[in-house]
Amino acid sequence: MGEVILLSGRRRRYRVVYFCRGELQQLLRLFSRHVECGEWLDYSIDTDERAAVFCVYRRAHDAPLYEIHKIGPEGHCSTHFLTIAGGSIIKRSQRIDSLLRMFEPPLQAVP
Numbered sequence: 001m002g003e004v005i006l007l008s009g010r011r012r013r014y015r016v017v018y019f020c021r022g023e024l025q026q027l028l029r030l031f032s033r034h035v036e037c038g039e040w041l042d043y044s045i046d047t048d049e050r051a052a053v054f055c056v057y058r059r060a061h062d063a064p065l066y067e068i069h070k071i072g073p074e075g076h077c078s079t080h081f082l083t084i085a086g087g088s089i090i091k092r093s094q095r096i097d098s099l100l101r102m103f104e105p106p107l108q109a110v111p
Contacts (some may be wrong), residue, residue, distance in 0.1 A: 016080075017052045017072035019045070023096050027054050027068065030100055040065065050074075066090075068099070 014102035019027065034040040034056070042057040044064075050070050067084040081099045083091045093099040 014074070016047050016049055017070055018047055018075055019052050019054065019070055023070065026096055026100055031056060034103070066094075071097070 004015050004048065011073075031040060031043050040056045040058060042060045044055045044057075046053045046055075049072070051069050053070075054068040056066050056068075057064055065085065069082040069084065071080050072080050078094065081096050082089055083099055083102065091099055091102055
């Protein structure tokens with residue numbers, strides 16, 4: 001007879017990091033505003049056990065203009081967010097709404 005193997009002991013134990021519904025709504029709202037202005041054209045979302053990444057592109061075949069990372073909790077650190085452009089970290093934050101403020105247009109005086 002065959003041997004019984006319990007799969008529960010052999011499965012990897014990690015949690016995949018995802019954007020929650022509210023975070024995804026904020027990201028897509030920001031994306032749609034920039035699409036209206038003609039600045040952005042495409043986006044992609046990637047997830048793994050360490051981070052979730054939302055990338056925006058000027059054209060579909062270009063490198064991403066911005067990468068917005070949600071880094072999952074590791075050890076004693078809580079979840080945090082990063083914005084990366086051209087391989088450099090532009091901004092870090094504990095909250096996504098404060099991170100996305102950097103994409104808001106500056107205020108201008110009305111004549």
